[in-house]
Structures are given as structure tokens and as C-alpha cells.
Amino acid sequence: xxxxxxxxxxxxxxxxxxxxxxxxxxxxxxxxxxxxxxxxxxxxxxxxxxxxxxxxxxxxxxxxxxxxxxxxxxxxxxxxxxxxxxxxxxxxxxxxxxxxxxxxxxxxxxxxxxxxxxxxxxxxxxxxxxxxxxxxxxxxxxxxxxxxxxxxxxxxxxxxxxxxxxxxxxxxxxxxxxxxxxxxxxxxxxxxxxxxxxxxxxxxxxxxxxxxxxxxxxxxxxxxxxxxxxxxxxxxxxxxxxxxxxxxxxxxxxxxxxxxxxxxxxxxxxxxxxxxxxxxxxxxxxxxxxxxxxxxxxxxxxxxxxxxxxxxxxxxxxxxxxxxxxxxxxxxxxxxxxxxxxxxxxxxxxxxxx
Numbered sequence: 001x002x003x004x005x006x007x008x009x010x011x012x013x014x015x016x017x018x019x020x021x022x023x024x025x026x027x028x029x030x031x032x033x034x035x036x037x038x039x040x041x042x043x044x045x046x047x048x049x050x051x052x053x054x055x056x057x058x059x060x061x062x063x064x065x066x067x068x069x070x071x072x073x074x075x076x077x078x079x080x081x082x083x084x085x086x087x088x089x090x091x092x093x094x095x096x097x098x099x100x101x102x103x104x105x106x107x108x109x110x111x112x113x114x115x116x117x118x119x120x121x122x123x124x125x126x127x128x129x130x131x132x133x134x135x136x137x138x139x140x141x142x143x144x145x146x147x148x149x150x151x152x153x154x155x156x157x158x159x160x161x162x163x164x165x166x167x168x169x170x171x172x173x174x175x176x177x178x179x180x181x182x183x184x185x186x187x188x189x190x191x192x193x194x195x196x197x198x199x200x201x202x203x204x205x206x207x208x209x210x211x212x213x214x215x216x217x218x219x220x221x222x223x224x225x226x227x228x229x230x231x232x233x234x235x236x237x238x239x240x241x242x243x244x245x246x247x248x249x250x251x252x253x254x255x256x257x258x259x260x261x262x263x264x265x266x267x268x269x270x271x272x273x274x275x276x277x278x279x280x281x282x283x284x285x286x287x288x289x290x291x292x293x294x295x296x297x298x299x300x301x302x303x304x305x306x307x308x309x310x311x312x313x314x315x316x317x318x319x320x321x322x323x324x325x326x327x328x329x330x331x332x333x334x335x336x337x338x339x340x341x342x343x344x345x346x347x348x349x350x351x352x353x354x
Contacts, residue, residue: 003026003027003083004026004027004028004029004081004082004083004084005018005021005026005027005028005029005082005083005084005085005086005169006028006029006030006031006073006079006082006084006085006086007021007028007029007030007031007085007086007088008030008031008032008076008079008085008086008087008088008089008099008103009031009032009087009088009089009116010030010031010032010034010037010038010040010041011032011037011088012142012143012144013088013116013140013142013144014030014032014086014088014089014116014144015030015040015041015044015045015144015145016140016142016143016144016145016146017086017088017116017140017144017145018030018041018045018070019041019044019045019048019049019066019070019145020144020145020173021173022045022066022067022069022070023049023052023058023062023066023145024172024173024174025069025172026069026172026173027069027071028069028070028071029071029072029073029078029079029082030070030071030072030073031072031073031075031076031078031079033089038072038073041070042067042070045066045067045070046067048145049062049063049066049067050063076102076103076106077106079103079106079107080106080108081108082108082111083110083111083112083165084111084112084113084114084165084166084169085103085107085111085112085113085114086114086115086116086138087099087100087103087113087114087115087116088116091117091118091119091120091241091242091245093120093124093125096115096117096120096125097125100113100125100126100129101129104129104130104131107131110134111134112134112135112136112162112165112166113126113131113134113135114135114136114137114138114166115135115136115137115138116137116138116139116140117137117139118139118186118189118242118245119184119185119186119189119193119242119245119246120245121182121184122135122136122137122153122154122155122158122182123155123156123157123182126155126157132155132157132158133157133158133159133162134158134159134162135155135157135158135162136152136153136154136155136158136162136163136166137151137152137153137154137155137180137182137186138150138151138152138153138166138170139151139153139186141188141316141317142234147315147316148174148175148176148315149175149176149178149188149312149315149316150170150175150176150177150178151177151178151180151186151187151188151312152166152167152170152177152178152179152180153180153181153182153186154179154180154181154182155182156182176311176312176315178304178308178309178311178312179304179305179308180303180304181301181302181303181304183298183301183303184245184246184248184249184253185245185246185249185253185294186303186304187298187303187304187308187309187312188309188312188313188316188317189242189246190246190294190295190297190298190303191290191291191294191295191298191309191313191323192313192317193239193242193243193246193253194243194246194252194253194290194291194293194294195227195287195290195291196227196228196230196231196239196243197243197253197255197256197259197290198286198287198289198290198342199213199217199226199227199228199286199287199290200227200256200258200259200262201256201258201286202282202283202286202287203258204256204257204258206275207275207278207279207282207283207286208274208275208278208279208280208282208283209273209274209275209278210226210228210269210270210271210273211271211272211273211274212274212275212278212280212283213226213227213228213283213287214226214227214228214229214271215280216280216283216284216287217287220280220284221284221287221288221291221319221321221326222319222320222321222326223317223318223319223320224317224318224319224320225318226271227287228269228271229271230317231269232268232269232271236259236262236263236266236267236268236269237263237266239259239263240255240259240260240262240263241263243255243259250346250347250348250349251346251347251348252293252342252343252345252346252348253294285334285337285338285341286338286341286342288326288327288330288334288335288338289335289338289339289341289342290342291323291326291327292323292326292327292335292338292339293339293342293343293348293351294323295309295323295324295327296339296351296353296354297351299324299353300351300352300353306322306324307324309322309323309324310322310323310324310325336354339351339354340354
């Protein structure tokens with residue numbers, strides 16, 4: 001059982017993890033390198049807890065107690081005594097490894113260390129450190145204080161005891177774990193990043209506009225929001241960075257020129273832009289293929305259980321159908337045609353199941 005949690009990084013993700021854990025009765029120490037980082041988190045926590053009280057999710061006494069359990073750390077030394085330490089700093093391999101090097105002298109002997117990375121290799125983050133057997137990935141989805149799904153990524157060195165403690169913590173905080181192997185993109189981003197990336201290529205190729213693509217995603221594929229709307233929520237810069245982490249898997253996975261350009265200018269997509277005579281059937285085929293191809297690959301690699309992946313897609317992304325369930329809604333011939341078309345387009349290996 002986890003009684004004391006330390007979160008390193010009080011921003012969007014780390015802050016959400018911290019304020020939710022405090023709500024569930026854990027003492028949470030938060031370290032943030034920004035001078036006002038923890039103060040900003042406490043202000044955010046007050047707003048979130050007040051909204052939950054107003055909506056009847058918690059009582060005012062619960063909100064007051066949760067806020068009291070959020071405690072600032074003035075240095076990494078203040079995390080001593082934590083049962084579990086969750087790192088949620090900038091998504092960069094060297095930044096995270098530098099943090100772990102600084103953290104090592106302050107780690108209690110039995111504490112578990114987790115990274116909230118969305119796509120970096122968990123093994124690469126802990127390699128060479130003395131806590132590799134106590135290390136794993138706990139990938140939360142945004143907003144972390146609300147979204148129930150957490151990808152649990154076991155690296156080769158992760159011990160059974162470490163995994164068990166992490167799962168117990170997720171149970172304590174009412175989260176739904178999705179077990180994944182330590183592969184690029186894990187389970188959800190493995191298909192979600194290429195899906196929104198292919199949406200940008202559809203626009204790049206002049207087939208349709210963002211409004212047309214989002215309409216197809218909602219009306220034909222069952223997405224609660226189209227890929228361009230979602231990229232605006234997570235920010236194009238974040239979307240491009242996540243896609244870039246999958247580039248080692250081939251050209252199909254690498255971020256498009258259009259996505260990189262949008263990230264560079266730092267602007268949101270114009271969601272009302274349509275193209276006259278847009279080919280909606282072509283959009284549907286491209287998006288279907290972009291979901292099916294990586295799903296086939298992650299299944300063949302044994303990254304995660306397909307049924308669990310589908311459930312994760314509905315929980316984290318608000319898809320009506322996960323990628324495997326979606327494929328079953330189409331004829332095998334149509335799915336095969338969509339996947340083979342993308343393989344030819346990007347020179348990508350054909351999945352073994354085809």
C-alpha cells in the first residue's frame with residue numbers, strides 16, 4: 001500500500017497526478033524546479049476541488065483534506081520517505097536522465113520510481129542507475145486528474161514486487177491499468193499518433209480540409225472529437241513531439257511536414273476549414289488504415305492485449321470503438337486495402353497477418 005507519494009514536476013500532468021492522489025487520501029510531496037510551480041499547482045487544485053464540490057463529486061471537507069495533503073518540496077532531498085516517486089518533467093530523454101541522476105542519492109531503499117513518459121523507452125531512462133529493478137512507466141492521459149486509464153510499462157529489469165506495488169497504487173487511486181511492453185508509443189500512442197499524423201497528410205495532399213477530416217472521424221469512425229480538434233487540445237507542438245518519438249519505426253510513423261510546420265508556428269488548426277468536393281471516402285480509408293496498421297503491429301509484437309487496448313481507447317481517447325473493434329466493423333477486404341495502400345505509400349513493411 002502506498003501512503004506517501006512524491007511527484008516531481010507540478011505542471012499539467014504531474015499536477016493532475018498529485019491533486020488526484022491527494023483526493024484519494026495519500027500524502028503527496030510535490031517538487032517543481034520553477035520558483036512558483038507548487039503555488040500554481042495549489043491554486044489549480046483549489047479550482048479543481050471547488051468544481052468537484054459544486055458538481056457533487058466530493059464534499060467540501062474532502063476538498064479541504066486533499067488540499068492539506070499537497071505539500072511542497074524545496075529540494076529533491078525532501079522526497080525522502082516516499083513509497084512511490086513519479087517523475088513528470090519535460091518529455092526529453094536527457095532531461096529525465098539528468099533528473100534521475102540528481103534524484104539517486106535521495107531515494108529511499110524500498111521506494112518505487114515511475115516515469116510518466118508517453119513514448120520514451122522506459123529501459124533507456126533507467127539504464128545504468130541503481131534503481132532499475134524498482135523502475136517502471138506509469139503513463140497517465142490528459143487530464144490526469146480525470147482520465148482513468150494508466151499505461152503500466154514494465155521494462156526488462158522491473159521486478160515483480162515493483163509491478164505489484166504500482167498496481168496497488170493505481171487501485172488505491174481508482175485508475176484502470178493497461179499493461180504494455182516497453183515499445184515506442186506503448187499501446188495507445190502507437191496507433192493514436194499515426195492516426196492524427198495521417199490526418200495532417202490528408203490535408204497536405206489536398207484531399208480534404210481539417211473540418212472535413214474531423215467530420216469523417218466523428219461520423220464514420222466513432223471518435224468523440226476529430227484529430228484536428230484533439231491536436232488543438234493537446235497543442236500541435238506536443239502532438240508533433242509525440243509523433244517524433246515514434247519515427248524510429250519508419251516513415252509512416254514520422255511526423256508529417258504539415259504537422260511539424262504547425263508545431264513550429266505554434267498555432268492551432270483552423271477547425272472550420274473545408275475543401276470543396278472533399279473526397280470523404282478517401283479520408284475514411286486513410287484514417288482507417290492509419291489506425292489498423294499500427295494496431296496490427298502492436299498485436300503481432302505482443303505489446304498489449306487487443307481487448308485491453310480497445311478498452312483503453314474508449315477510456316483515454318473517448319473513441320466509440322477501439323482500433324480492433326473498428327476493424328471488425330469493416331470488411332476484411334476494405335481493411336486490408338486501406339493498410340496495404342499505406343504500406344505502399346510509405347514503403348512500410350506489410351504486417352505479417354495480411
